[in-house]
Every structure is written in C-alpha cells, then in structure tokens.
Amino acid sequence: MQVRRLSLTNFRNYTRLELDLPAGAILLHGDNAQGKTNLLEAIYLMATTRSPHASQDQQLLNWDAMQSDEPVIVGRLVADLLRPDGPRHLEMRLIVEERGDWARNGQSAFRREALVNRRKVRLMDLLGHLRVVLFLPEDVELATGAPANRRRYLNVTLCQVDADYCRDLSAYNKVLEQRNALLRRMAEGQTRNSADVLQVLTDKLIEPGSRVFQRRAAFVTEMAREAQDIYYQDLIGGKESLRLGYLPGWYSNGRKTPDDLLRDGDRLQEDPDVGRIAERFAAELTAARAADLARGASTVGPHRDDWAILVNARNLGQFGSRGQVRTAILALKLAEIGWMKAATSDVPILLLDEVGAELDQHRRNALLAYVLAQVGGRGAAQALLTSTDPGMFPADFLTQATVLRVREGRVTADG
Ligand SMILES: Nc1ncnc2c1ncn2[C@@H]1O[C@H](COP(=O)(O)OP(=O)(O)OP(=O)(O)O)[C@@H](O)[C@H]1O
Ligand SMILES: [Mg+2]
Structure with missing residues (x-):
C-alpha cells in the first residue's frame, strides 16, 4: 500500500x-x-x-x-x-x-x-x-517503560488489522468505566441497589474482555515467532535467544510473581479457547470482588495486561543493556511488518x-x-x-x- x-x-x-x-x-x-x-x-x-x-x-x-x-x-x-x-x-x-x-x-x-x-x-x-508500522527512537520505552505503553502498542497494532478487536476493546472499556464509577461510589458508602448493578456490569465485562485476552495472546504468539527468527538470524548472529511473554491481567491481588504470570500467559497462548478464557476470567473477577470493593476500582482484566521481551530468559526491561534493548525492539518492529503482511496480504x-x-x-x-x-x-x-x-x-x-x-x-x- x-x-x-x-x-x-x-x-x-x-x-x-x-x-x-x-x-x-x-x-x-x-x-x-x-x-x-x-x-x-x-x-x-x-x-x-x-x-x-x-x-x-x-x-x-x-x-x-x-x-x-x-x-x-x-x-x-x-x-x-x-x-x-x-x-x-x-x-x-x-x-x-x-x-x-x-x-x-x-x-x-x-x-x-x-x-x-x-x-x-x-x-x-x-x-x-x-x-503503518512506525519506528521511533523512543520505542525502547516499550521494553523499559510502564505497562500502559505496552498495552497501547498492542491496541494500536491490533486495531489496524482487526476491527472486531477494536470493537471488543471499546465495548470492554465502556463497561469498565461504568463499573469503576460504581465501585468508587460503593467505596464511598453509596450502596443502594449497587450489588445487583455490580453483578450486571461484571457479567458484561466477560464477553468482550475474553476476546481481547484471546486476541492479544494470539498476537504475542505470532509476533514471538517472527521476532525470534529476525533477532537470531539477521541481527545478532545466533548468540542469544529472544522470547515474548504475555502476562495476562488476571492475577488475584498481585500475589503472583512475574514468572507465575508468564506461565499463566503461556497456558493462555497454548490454549486460546475463548470459552475457557471466559470461565477463567469470570473466576478471577469473583475472586477479586473484595479487592475491587476495597480499592474502588477493577483490579483484574485486560486493562491490567502486560507483555515482556525476554532475552536469554531474562526480562529485557529490567536486565537488558541499552544496545540489547534497541536490537530487540528493532526485531519486534521488523516482526510487526511480517505479521501485518501475513494478516492483510499487503505490506x-x-x-x-x-x-x-x-x-x-x-x-x-x-x-x-x-x-x-x-x-x-x-x-x-x-x-x-x-x-x-x-x-x-x-x-x-x-x-x-x-x-x-x-x-x-x-x-x-x-x-
Ligand atoms: N501545533 C503546532 N503548530 C506549529 N508548529 C508546531 C506545532 N507543534 C509542533 N510544532 C513545531 O514544528 C516544528 C517541527 O517539528 P518536528 O518534530 O517535525 O521537527 P523535526 O524536523 O522532526 O526535527 P528533529 O530533527 O529535531 O526531530 C518544531 O519546531 C515544533 O515546535
Ligand atoms: Mg524529528
């Protein structure tokens, strides 16, 4: 194009x-x-x-x-x-x-x-x-910056090729906003009819949210394959391994370590059945109910997702040298071109x-x-x-x- x-x-x-x-x-x-x-x-x-x-x-x-x-x-x-x-x-x-x-x-x-x-x-x-695929010097922040940057990257990239994803994301965000507003009011003590409404809003998160989880997991899997090949073969000549990990935002109250989350993400990537994701998401929402009420905000869901780049099994954002980060981000961006080409039959x-x-x-x-x-x-x-x-x-x-x-x-x- x-x-x-x-x-x-x-x-x-x-x-x-x-x-x-x-x-x-x-x-x-x-x-x-x-x-x-x-x-x-x-x-x-x-x-x-x-x-x-x-x-x-x-x-x-x-x-x-x-x-x-x-x-x-x-x-x-x-x-x-x-x-x-x-x-x-x-x-x-x-x-x-x-x-x-x-x-x-x-x-x-x-x-x-x-x-x-x-x-x-x-x-x-x-x-x-x-x-488009955009390369900016500040893209290194994808590895080192806040999770919000990385979610934004997923959304911007996926929305360009997948209108359904974008619709699901926007539906999810709308319900999430209502649910957070309700949780805030409940935390301030306004409780008339709120439990019923909370249940309705919680249920409404599950369908669009599960599809967002599923699509992101699939994207990370597809990108990982491309990025690994490019990194290994074209950029560094076979000395290090590069891997992308998906860290789904459904951990209960932050008790899990990043490694636990990576394992959760791996399972989700291996078994991306949207029905099973929905069951899991529903269970996580139930488990997080008390925490949500205490904080006055929704603590689990795709809005808490993250993903990571691992070089030789270590999180690049925490342990990578600046040169390693730059090279890995370059591999990621080049992989994005291949991914988009495959998804749309166009460059x-x-x-x-x-x-x-x-x-x-x-x-x-x-x-x-x-x-x-x-x-x-x-x-x-x-x-x-x-x-x-x-x-x-x-x-x-x-x-x-x-x-x-x-x-x-x-x-x-x-x-
Ligand atoms: N809303 C605006 N109206 C007018 N000028 C603007 C506006 N926003 C930014 N600029 C100016 O546009 C100019 C060009 O910005 P741009 O970032 O495109 O420069 P550049 O050619 O990429 O430079 P560099 O090599 O430093 O990256 C800057 O002087 C900037 O302050
Ligand atoms: Mg410039």
Missing part, C-alpha cells in the same frame, strides 16, 4: 502542504525542528487515529491558526491511497469551535471528523484503510523516524536492507525515513531512494 498524495492544512508546522509521494523508499532530510517527524505523525494519525506522542489533540492544530480570531479553526489531513484493491481517499478534520469555551476549559470544544471516500464515518471506522507503510541514529552501522545496514527488501522492486510498497544527516545512509540506499528536503514546513525535491 502507498500514500500517493498527502495534503495538510493547519497541521502542526504545516500551514499548507500538497505532496505527491512515489512508491519505494523516501528519505526526508533536514535540520532539526523543520517538520520531518510531524509529517510521519500525520500519516500515523490517519492510520491509527492517535498521535504517537501523548500530546493533547488541539496541539495538533497549527499554533498561528489557533491565534486567529476566527470562531472555527479547521485542520485537515488528506491522504490519497493506492491499495491492492484500488484507490482510497481518507480525510481527518480537526475542529476547534467556540473559542471562549475552549479558552476556559481545555479540550471541550475540540472534535474530529473522519471521511472515507468523501463520506463521513465514525472515527473508529478510519482504522484499517491505511496501515504496511513503514515510517522510520531518526531510527538510524540509535543503531550501530551493522544494525543500521541490516535495517535498511530489510526496508529495501520490503519496499523495493515491486513498486507496491512505501517507506518514509527521516534523518538530519543523509550522509549516514549507504550510497546504494541513496541511489534507490527518493530524497526530499524538509524546511520550515515545506517539502522540496533535492538537488
């Missing part, structure tokens, strides 16, 4: 951009703070509906446009795609209205609209049209932000060779790479890539 044309209006430092993009590898280079990452962010946003940064939505709109006196400010992102099944037109609108309100209370007047082939759809239905668009800077020459060349092998030749796929320093790229890469220069929110052909 490829983005043939990208149009941005009032998005970050792009007041107006009309950019035609060829297939194959595209290198965007330029000094710091010119708009390289913002361009990748725009494509990522249309693929996933989320920003890779944990920034507020209205920060996506151009600052100067936000300063104007207009009552309504609109940012637009438009992508013309070429997919194996034909062209597709995607649009996302970022809209800020009622400036007075917006000034008074944060996000309230911000909304987004999504259009596919010029017809309005729900934001969620933008997913699955454009698929996702690769977005690589300054990733070369974090890697030594051997791994950088391995990565670039991998990228060219994915997108080169057949002319159907696309990779966008950014760099402040095109000199870092080997000559044979540069001759095969389209080189563009980014300066102050404008993109021009090199030379």
Whole structure:
C-alpha cells in the first residue's frame, strides 16, 4: 500500500502542504525542528487515529491558526491511497469551535471528523484503510517503560488489522468505566441497589474482555515467532535467544510473581479457547470482588495486561543493556511488518523516524536492507525515513531512494 498524495492544512508546522509521494523508499532530510517527524505523525494519525506522542489533540492544530480570531479553526489531513484493491481517499478534520469555551476549559470544544471516500464515518471506522508500522527512537520505552505503553502498542497494532478487536476493546472499556464509577461510589458508602448493578456490569465485562485476552495472546504468539527468527538470524548472529511473554491481567491481588504470570500467559497462548478464557476470567473477577470493593476500582482484566521481551530468559526491561534493548525492539518492529503482511496480504507503510541514529552501522545496514527488501522492486510498497544527516545512509540506499528536503514546513525535491 502507498500514500500517493498527502495534503495538510493547519497541521502542526504545516500551514499548507500538497505532496505527491512515489512508491519505494523516501528519505526526508533536514535540520532539526523543520517538520520531518510531524509529517510521519500525520500519516500515523490517519492510520491509527492517535498521535504517537501523548500530546493533547488541539496541539495538533497549527499554533498561528489557533491565534486567529476566527470562531472555527479547521485542520485537515488528506491522504490519497493506492491499495491492492484500488484507490482510497481518507480525510481527518480537526475542529476547534467556540473559542471562549475552549479558552476556559481545555479540550471541550475540540472534535474530529473522519471521511472515507468523501463520506463521513465514525472515527473508529478510519482504522484499517491505511496501515503503518512506525519506528521511533523512543520505542525502547516499550521494553523499559510502564505497562500502559505496552498495552497501547498492542491496541494500536491490533486495531489496524482487526476491527472486531477494536470493537471488543471499546465495548470492554465502556463497561469498565461504568463499573469503576460504581465501585468508587460503593467505596464511598453509596450502596443502594449497587450489588445487583455490580453483578450486571461484571457479567458484561466477560464477553468482550475474553476476546481481547484471546486476541492479544494470539498476537504475542505470532509476533514471538517472527521476532525470534529476525533477532537470531539477521541481527545478532545466533548468540542469544529472544522470547515474548504475555502476562495476562488476571492475577488475584498481585500475589503472583512475574514468572507465575508468564506461565499463566503461556497456558493462555497454548490454549486460546475463548470459552475457557471466559470461565477463567469470570473466576478471577469473583475472586477479586473484595479487592475491587476495597480499592474502588477493577483490579483484574485486560486493562491490567502486560507483555515482556525476554532475552536469554531474562526480562529485557529490567536486565537488558541499552544496545540489547534497541536490537530487540528493532526485531519486534521488523516482526510487526511480517505479521501485518501475513494478516492483510499487503505490506504496511513503514515510517522510520531518526531510527538510524540509535543503531550501530551493522544494525543500521541490516535495517535498511530489510526496508529495501520490503519496499523495493515491486513498486507496491512505501517507506518514509527521516534523518538530519543523509550522509549516514549507504550510497546504494541513496541511489534507490527518493530524497526530499524538509524546511520550515515545506517539502522540496533535492538537488
Ligand atoms: N501545533 C503546532 N503548530 C506549529 N508548529 C508546531 C506545532 N507543534 C509542533 N510544532 C513545531 O514544528 C516544528 C517541527 O517539528 P518536528 O518534530 O517535525 O521537527 P523535526 O524536523 O522532526 O526535527 P528533529 O530533527 O529535531 O526531530 C518544531 O519546531 C515544533 O515546535
Ligand atoms: Mg524529528
């Protein structure tokens, strides 16, 4: 799949951009703070509906446009795609209205609209049209950071290929929110009819929650196979083993060790029968009832999931050197390409932000060779790479890539 044309209006430092993009590898280079990452962010946003940064939505709109006196400010992102099944037109609108309100209370007047082939759809239905794999220097935090990062990774990746997963996740989160609100009220002593309602909400978690567990376990299993091969064969030459472990969020009151959880995850991966997962989840919810009431929050469920990367059976997030972490994350990301290809029969668009800077020459060349092998030749796929320093790229890469220069929110052909 490829983005043939990208149009941005009032998005970050792009007041107006009309950019035609060829297939194959595209290198965007330029000094710091010119708009390289913002361009990748725009494509990522249309693929996933989320920003890779944990920034507020209205920060996506151009600052100067936000300063104007207009009552309504609109940012637009438009992508013309070429997919194996034909062209597709995607649009996302970022809209800020009622400036007075917006000034008074944060996000309230911000909304987004999504259009596919010029017809309005729900934001969620933008997913699955454009698929990307994003490499960011800060991806090392997937190994070392908080579990919320790793859950977010599962969700963003799975939602791009699996609309059912995304629906289940959103249904689960809705019930979870209601259940947590009820538990909070109960913890404060408001107990009229609450036990019955709690039971109803608990039961409603089980179906969507079990499917989320199941789909994540399957994803980790599939990714583990790919990542292990890439790590072992392409990146480090057979010295260490890499494994991905799933740690389901159904431990009772945190009494289990990470090893117990890994074993739980292994069992779940070996026996991903959704009926049996539902039985187990129901039992965990019952066992956690007292703890939930005491804390005023739900203590078991996919919202407490985690997964880990293990190198030579040790958790990389705790014991890995920085270089080991980087290499393992690279293997993971490359595995994601293969996984997405297998799941959709199409190559996702690769977005690589300054990733070369974090890697030594051997791994950088391995990565670039991998990228060219994915997108080169057949002319159907696309990779966008950014760099402040095109000199870092080997000559044979540069001759095969389209080189563009980014300066102050404008993109021009090199030379
Ligand atoms: N909402 C916004 N409106 C206008 N400018 C913005 C907005 N958000 C970010 N910027 C600015 O856009 C500029 C380009 O940012 P970007 O992250 O794309 O730079 P970059 O080319 O990737 O630089 P680096 O090489 O340092 O990573 C920055 O100066 C940033 O402050
Ligand atoms: Mg950048």
